[in-house]
Amino acid sequence: MSAAVPLSAEDRLDIMDLYARYAWAMDSGDTEAFLDVFLPDATLFMSRKATGHAELRAWHERFLKDSGFPGSQHFATQFRFVEVEGNRVRTRVYVARLYRLPGTTHSTVIWQGYYTDTCVKVDGRWFYELKNAHEASQLRKHEFTATDYPVAEQFYDLGTVPA
DSSP states (O other): OOOOOOOOHHHHHHHHHHHHHHHHHHHHTOHHHHHTTEEEEEEEEESEEEEHHHHHHHHHHHHTTSTTOSSEEEEEEEEEEEEEETTEEEEEEEEEEEEEOTTSSOEEEEEEEEEEEEEEEETTEEEEEEEEEEEGGGTTTOOOOSSOOOOOSOSSOOOOOOO
């Protein structure tokens, strides 16, 4: 990729909105909205690799069986737009997933880490081409490249999938 070029304020806000749409889709259990933030051939690296909408759908449907769902919320912050080439932007973003303890007003962090994603603008709208999640403990172990990273053995409690 070429050296970073300026990214407009509008594009920055639109990419941040992409992350918000992703979090809302995850936390509300809206699989169609979840798929809507990914390009048709996008790849997701979390607990396992999923490529394309069919595999992404299956991944999200398994996520909905996670013991922390419903009742959890994702929070993304400290956005870094590290490489910009035309309508493709590589990002680094911190993320935490909180869970509201049943019967209380208290929450606890059940996962924290960071994303190293590739976002692509198509017809004026931003999508994920690559969504790559890493546990916080991996922060100092990687060079932030867009290659296949090893993923955690157990990222979310996805339960078992019926045959």
